[in-house]
Amino acid sequence: MIPSLLARVVLLATLVVGLAGAARAQVFNPETFTLDNGMQVVVVPNHRMPVVSHMVWYRVGSADEEPGKTGLAHFLEHLMFKGTEEVPSGEFSRIVARHGGRDNAFTSYDYTGYFQNIAVEHLEMVMRMEADRMTNLRLDENEVLTERDVVLEERRSRTDNNPSALLSEQSNAALYLLHPYRNPIIGWERDIRGLSREDALAFYERWYAPNNAILVVAGDITAEQLRPLAERTYGRIPAGEVPERIRPSEPPHLTERHLVMHDERVQQPSWSRRYIAPSYNTEDSDLAYPLQVLAEVIGGGSTSRIYQSLVVQQGLAVSAGAWYNPTAVDTGSFGVFASPRPGIEMDQLEAAMDEELRRILVEGLPDGEIERAKTRLRAAVVYARDSLHTGARVLGEALATGQSVEDVEAWPERIAAVTDEQVIEAARRVLEPTRSVTSILLPARAQQAGETDEQG
Amino acid sequence: MLKKAFFALVLLLLPVLPAQAAVQVERVTSPGGIEAWLVRDHTNPIIAVEFAFRGGAALDPEEKAGLANMVSGLLDEGAGDMDSLAFQRRLEDLAVRLGFSAGQDNFTGRLQTLTENRDAAFEMLRMALTAPRFDAEPVERIRNQILAGLRRELQDPNTVAFREWYRVVFPGHPYGRPVRGSPETVQAITADDLRQFVSRQFGRDNLVIGVVGDITPEDLGPLLDATFGDLPAEVRPALAPEVEPQLSGEVTVIQRNIPQSVAVFGEEGIDRQDPDFYTAYLLNYVMGGGSFSSRLMEEVRAKRGLAYSVYTYLQSMDRAAIMGGAVATANPRLAESIDLIRQEWQRMAEQGVSEEELENAKTYIKGSFPLQLDSTGSIASMLVSMQIDDLGIDYLEKRNEYFDAVTLDDMRRVAQRLYQPERLTVVVVGDPEGLSAAAQ
Missing domain, CATH: 3.30.830.10 (Metalloenzyme, LuxS/M16 peptidase-like)
Structure with a gap:
């Protein structure tokens, strides 16, 4: 799932339309703390049901890709379900489902996110699995190639089969002269066809680290309850060296x-x-x-x-x-x-x-x-x-x-x-x-x- | 880096206790005799109402198909002494969200309000239901929006494929017509038709109501009378005609010059009241309802990279039931996807599911249920479905038992009954290669 530009607007609209009440009112009343390794944690208590929404957001997206590698951030997002030593390929979602949970992920220009919605009693389990794949991803060459076909099908469904989406893609490419926001999140078809296992692993090692991630948990939990869980899962991962996000700045725009x-x-x-x-x-x-x-x-x-x-x-x-x-x-x-x-x-x-x-x-x-x-x-x-x-x-x-x-x-x-x-x-x-x-x-x-x- | 012990724990936890839905449903009957099901929740100062009138687009006259849908677009476009703009402004000033939608069998409405504007919000709903204006300007404007939507749908191979599938399977029956109608029938609808629809379809005898949020039964009762009490006591809506789905098992191709073919497939499903419904629900989860865990996802996507999305669903309507699905694959390989789906249909019919698959399906379906109840609006919607489908006010407590009672033998028996690969009827939109050979 890729939030297209339009989806981002819809998301914004939810916030925007959702926000009455007095100006002094706080919005979500979250609690927040930071782990020793630099991972930021946000808790949004909501006690209606004994369930949580557990999300990890990485500060990396399609706008952080190298030229010629468009679609890599999103491709990696798909490959993150392809296994670690402890959780074999495809098992991540199955384990979540076997515990009554739902999971998925999304990629945008500036971020990549993974989430599971699940009963609060299984929160620590998904935290362990998410922490595990933050550092222990293992990729099989054949599976990478099969998943690349899946992404090409996704591109056909979302973009190539839809004239409005094709025009939108062209429009962004025209709006930004240089900035990588000009490239589609899912990638140009030719670039996707060239993406390799090595590209994905290099991108993963470069950007996926606790100090480049944000943990957000909403639901039937407090910060006090979450902190020990976070410390013994994500907290055990050492901070990594994460590069600065350097993107080309736009030259002057002089033409309609x-x-x-x-x-x-x-x-x-x-x-x-x-x-x-x-x-x-x-x-x-x-x-x-x-x-x-x-x-x-x-x-x-x-x-x-x-x-x-x-x-x-x-x-x-x-x-x-x-x-x-x-x-x-x-x-x-x-x-x-x-x-x-x-x-x-x-x-x-x-x-x-x-x-x-x-x-x-x-x-x-x-x-x-x-x-x-x-x-x-x-x-x-x-x-x-x-x-x-x-x-x-x-x-x-x-x-x-x-x-x-x-x-x-x-x-x-x-x-x-x-x-x-x-x-x-x-x-x-x-x-x-x-x-x-x-x-x-x-x-x-x-x-x-x-x-x-x-x-x- | 991580301790092995944790992963052992994962496996130990497999038979899992589903989170209990901490939801108490109360039956509220107003002084005037109108019933609503209520879930009190005072966490936030908001109230969500959902309601449905039995009888929807399937009752539209054939030459005016799309009537129910057009009414749903116009009830909030002016009522009482307020024209469209005044009505919309008033909703905004009150921060009230009001909307309507038409399905084949039901006409649904939903209202959300802050507690502080509660009475005014219910009054807006009353006016929309009992005094809609259908002024010429909004009628033409919404008609144009619907027509534009119909044109846009023709650009979308997915919608084209679904429309054609229902047309092929329900020829001459309302279920074979889109809820939104066609350009000709939408053009034919008059303001009088819209008014007649309201007086014919909205009555207290075919109304069910669900309310969730910051309100007590004592406050809700009089509000129900004030809001719905002016509706006629009886409208006795007709049922759509009886129908048998026509399932030839053939593949129809609508030729389009697009890089990826969309295939919609399906055959007969199961009635909501059928004692085997819960078994069928579990079977569908295993086949294609279970997202990443389903057989079709595994065979079509994970193993072969043939599609981004492949899924199946159950649709139980008043007069027919469908078990359908969809897949999209690049033209050269679409035939392979359809072949695989037929094979899975066959395998399910012959072998049913494994014990492990059954257990996994049960734990997911039970455990994930509370996830659906994640907002006041979604709970209100559940309360309406429970009433429409006649599931009983204790359904939320009983639901787990219904699934727990399903045995492996039930799964085999019902799989044999439901999955009939020779009846799996397919519509493809695109430029598929080698399809006829694959489809035989």
Whole structure:
């Protein structure tokens, strides 16, 4: 499972929609401590059921791959189920299942995560197994090659069989000129075909170490109960030398890029645009909170500005909205999208979207719209606390991408503190055409009049 | 580096006590006689409600297929004196989440609210159910969204394959039509149709309700009357017509120029009320329901790298039951995947499962159950399923016993009855190679 960019946005939306209640309210009330070897531990108590969600997040993802080795982080994630001396290939998931648990893993640009959801009485068992494969992975050449075929099938299912996913992949490659965020998490097909057992083991040895990992446990447990378990499992692994994450920085973006993809499979055209944007970690990170409010105001649902204008009032689109992803080690991204109603030309839709964005920059936003959006965002905190997994995922992602527990807990206050002026200023700084890629997905090109079959 | 002792411990622990679902279900009957099943949970100041009316898309008139689905998209688009925007704004201001969905046999709704906005939230639900407006603007807008969704589905080989499979297996029956309808039938639906659906389908006699969260039975009773009391006492919804699935065992190919073929396969499943249902559930876990532990995952994915995903499922509807599945494999090797699946079907029919497989299936199915109950919403949803499927209010306590009672002989007997490789009917979307030879 790979959270695509879209999945990341969905995850963000869960946090964002889940967060009401008073600004002073804490979000997940986690407890945290650090093992002697540098492994950070976060506990999110939730005592409804005698179960836990146990996750280990590594601070390494597809953006840490070498050129020509795209897909390696994700390939390794698959191979992590291929066994150690103690737990033979394929047994990891079977042992978890035999104890009534579920397990899986995911890879993103900046992190790789492994999780098991299981009865709390088996927590120590999965901790031992997860700690075991942190250092003792053993790979058989034939199994590696078979698993590479599985990953190629995964790529076909997710990307090659889906024109929208193919265009999205091309769009990221166009948005980032140099930064590895330009490469798909699953990898380019040619690169995947070349990945070897040695590549995977080298990547594993380079990045997988307790001091580059975060343990998050949510559920029926306290930090006091967890600490001894963590010490006698992960705590026994010595810290490793983990390299700095050095990624190429982007050169200046000077051009508006327009991508048009024709594909015979397309039945419903679509329009989207993505902008390079600040993240929590970039120099202009002060814009990260205002941008979340901006995305909510202009495109966060059926009362939002873009939806009301393009879908309801003008009737140009069947759907429309905006998103923003602030959780990245390097730059974030901001996006707007719309799908046209039948008979509406893309030019007309794009002009209407541009006009909406221009109006925001020129006229600002009417009184109250920003306040309402902030209320909506904060309203989601209580709902986010309800689910066992949301807290674990949000905290894990935050810590793996350079935020702190305090940052997550302060989220409602920081959203509440955003001013109208900051939202408009953030819009001005980010909605800059030369830092954007506009992508249009269309059906197969109609044959031109007079064109012969041979030419077509 | 790690002590061996731990791994010995793993093996010793294999027969494991499942975590007991610490969930108490109470029956609440309102002063007006409306029943709801309640699980109190005061951990967070929120309340989740799920409810269902028996009768869904399978009752849509053929020329208006997609009616139930369209109603589900419009109930929160204006009600009472509030137009669409006012209604949506009010939901947002209250931080209330309200949504509806239509299945073949049931029409489902769900509400989530903070305790502090409880009464106002239930009032929004009352209005949506009893005074939906179906104004022209939202009706056309949602119709357009549904039509766009139908066009998008045509781009997705998976959806195309599933649609075709149900069409082939249930020809001329509502179960052979998509819940969302077709472009022609969705175009044919009028605001009057939508209103008639509401008055015909929503009644207190076909309603079940589950409530979870920060509320007491004393507070819930009057709220049930206030919210659902205005619904007609009786609507007596019809049942969909009886039907026999048509399982020719053949392979149908829909030719598409894509690199990977998607295959949907299946045959007859088992009724939810059948005494052998729990046995079938265990069998399905072993075959393809058990994620990484299933036979199909092992044979198709782990051993041969033929697919990223291969799975099976049981679907028990009011009038028919299906045991289906899906796999996606690159065109040159798709035939191999289908061959393997047929072989596994055959092996299951002939040999059933091993004692170890049965025990593993039981421990997983019992032990993982509490994992499904990980939020107020998911528990409310379970309460509704328990009522729709007539499982009894003590189902959460009894569930483990039902699985424990299944023997290896039961597994053999039911496997023989259910798994009939010659009836395994397949639809492929893609450009598969050498399929006809493999499928014979």
